[in-house]
Amino acid sequence: MSLTTAHSVVAPSANSKRIAGTIIVLYALISIVPLLWIFATSFKTPPDSIAYPPKILFQPSLEGYCNLFTTRTRQTPEYINSLGPATGFCDETTRKRNMVIAGPSNFLPRFVNSLIIAFGSTFCAVFLGTLSAYGFSRFKVPLADDLLFFILSTRFMPPIAVAIPIYLMYRELGLSDTALGMILLYTAVNVSLAVWLLKGFIDEIPREYEEAAMIDGYTRLQAFWRTVLPQATTGIAATAIFCLIFAWNEYAFAALLTSGTAQTAPPFIPTIIGEGGQDWPAVAAGTTIFLVPILVFTILLRKQLLRGITFGAVRK
């Protein structure tokens, strides 16, 4: 036996690295093709988007984005000709299809709703989750194990299973179709995940840090703020991403409980299809824009996310 085999961790060989790399690249391609297709479709004209065979190369157009942000009405050519010169690209493109812009679409307010509800609920879930995780981690909570199990048990069935009772309750409470209602709902769903994830992270921060700070003249809250929180940022970031992804993508509750002022982007985007034929470029444009915030957030926190997902696997 040579000495190198005595180590349990063996450096990967060049060959195994190459194989692993190939698998990862293939998997990435398979995952990313639908996204690329959506991205490409958003820059096609409606005829290009339904062309067969599908067009890989095409003349890019912003028509989909124009259609996403506007509502249009069909008019006679005589009426269109009677109008003054087109005011911009969107106006011009619309007129070519015998339509005029009637006004802004609901996409922007729905998108803003999504932002408010997703970030609001993420903040609430992480805030509550951090505090309760700290409590469970540091204090003798009576029946702590049962409480933690109860918190986890709220995730045992798909949340949508309780859709009808929640729908009825929300109607009684006047929370239907309100941003507050949606924030509360998503917080409730996410907080169990947040408590469990964050408890793991906080458990790994030695309590000596707070004890040292408390002896050095700080209150427990100050000690928590100054010593625990800075060290829990990795965990908090990872938890926040998970919560945000859920709240951002959630469709079923949003479709059921919001229809007007508080409607989020996921139930709104499919409704674009119905407005004046199958406007795939507009749907694709909506989806593309919808992906941006989560992409930016994930890229900003990618380091924490990576460490967060592998937490517990590697200890110093």
Place this chain on the structure above:
Amino acid sequence: MAEIRVQHLRKAFGDFVAVQDSNFVVEDGEFFVMLGPSGCGKTTTLRMIAGLELPTGGQILLGGDDVTMLRARERDIAFVFQLFALYPHMNVRKNIGFPLLAQGMPSAEIRTRVEETAKLLRIDHLLNKSVSGLAGGDRQRVALGRAIVRRPKCFLMDEPLGTLDTEFRDLMVHELRELHNRIHATTVYVTHDQMEAMSMADKIAVMNHGVIEQFGSPREIYDRPATMFVADFIGSPPMNFLGFGGGVAKGAKEIVVQGAKVAVPEVREDIAPSEMALGIRPEHIRFDDSSKLRGAIYGAEYLGTTQIVAVETADGIIKARVPAEIRLSTGDHVGLTLSSARLSLFEKGSGRAVRTAIHDVASERRAQHG
């Protein structure tokens, strides 16, 4: 700086009694070490003095004030943790200045105080470094810096050298004692390492199962162990015990062990017949063929200037520390002579030391000092 007075201190966690009825006084400026095996209650006692645990009963007085139920931050003490508890998100300067920040001290003053402290500990060149890159000894110095920067009433240290390498540990033992000699801060130091305790302490309390077995200077504890536990815990190798039956009478000057008469320090109390033990430090045994107390050589550890020889007697193996020049081979029969003036007697049942002439010296000394 202040005196620490612990009275009838008790701590129970449910049914488990971690500390029972502890009493001791750490005088102003004294280096006090609590020594004992793990789980003996020494750390719990320290944490109660710090205010990190609340006692089940008893009192803690700090500089004459009752602090038993005060919060940690209201006690004006400093604590050095075994794992140092340096804040990884702050550099050395911020770590040391952290306690001063809590007092709302102006930043210019914090700066000077931190720099003074760093100079004292010879870590001023590290002030702007991140703590995560520091070597063990330097981490220890930063932890000490955070403790002394505040000039607290006393320092509490929980096995602060426990995680260091042996070479660093020896260095830090020396540095800690030197630091103490310079700033004369009342210090309570917890360790399970008798070498640390013996080399640093002014006073030692040896604890076992939540009870203080003995409180005294390192010399008292080594020379006149109050219990068999202390005798066995202190010293390397520990004290040897030879069992003998029958009691001893007040005024007795010799006992019979394994058929041999052994002179002992004059006994000062009557002990009813019971199982007893004679305690002998390894360095108080000499080989002498004329002695009636006999054994066979079992093995030897060569240590350079001395050697530790294990001798099999009728009552088990005892260890003797003898000059390295003596040539011995396994199986040799030897006679053992004991230094009579240095022997201890114990009651086996209670483990308590019997009062003898060796304790007279102690009371005389105490009288002189008192």
